[in-house]
Amino acid sequence: MTDSTVSILDLIIKGIALLSGGAFFVWKAVSGYNNQNLSLSLQCSRVAQHSDKEPPDDLVLLSISIEKGTTSALALEGLEARFSWIADEDKPKHIMLDIYRQAIGPTPQSKRDTVLWQPDTSRPYLYLAPGEKTSFGCSAAVPSTTLCQVDVVAFGRRRKSAFQAQWRASAIVPMLPKKIATAE
Numbered sequence: 001m002t003d004s005t006v007s008i009l010d011l012i013i014k015g016i017a018l019l020s021g022g023a024f025f026v027w028k029a030v031s032g033y034n035n036q037n038l039s040l041s042l043q044c045s046r047v048a049q050h051s052d053k054e055p056p057d058d059l060v061l062l063s064i065s066i067e068k069g070t071t072s073a074l075a076l077e078g079l080e081a082r083f084s085w086i087a088d089e090d091k092p093k094h095i096m097l098d099i100y101r102q103a104i105g106p107t108p109q110s111k112r113d114t115v116l117w118q119p120d121t122s123r124p125y126l127y128l129a130p131g132e133k134t135s136f137g138c139s140a141a142v143p144s145t146t147l148c149q150v151d152v153v154a155f156g157r158r159r160k161s162a163f164q165a166q167w168r169a170s171a172i173v174p175m176l177p178k179k180i181a182t183a184e
Helices: 003-031
Strands: 038-048 057-068 074-084 093-096 102-107 110-119 126-128 133-143 148-158 165-173
Touching: 038 148, 038 165, 057 074, 057 148, 074 133, 093 133
Parallel strands: none
Antiparallel strands: 038 057, 057 133, 074 093, 074 126, 074 148, 102 110, 148 165
């Protein structure tokens, strides 16, 4: 082979390598590099409330578990739950969970830092590190005579990312068994 053939072949190989490397990074950006890798699961239970209301309401208890996967940290921006049931006069109850970061600072009673139980306006989001697990809970009063559907939506993004991701989970909560009156 001549020197010109070797240099042309060298340029072709370098061009193919450069195009392949660029295609790889474009593919990662489109197909999974921005994947947030988060798991959202629900656990629901229903308990009877004792009241004079007819029919009485039940209390649906909801526990939401979030597990961050192994890729990158996530800024959890919002978490909302909706309790809905079939009844003409009722509208679904939407509950926005308080998932903001708590402000930390000194109080008038103490010079050391403590939780102030108010939103941290300078850094409002909770950050989940890779592999981190957390849970949140809420409840709602629902009619005892119907099924209840619980829908949860979590949303967030990687730090300094323009792409917002969303995760959803749903559950159906059955009615409690009716007590059968027995004659004694």
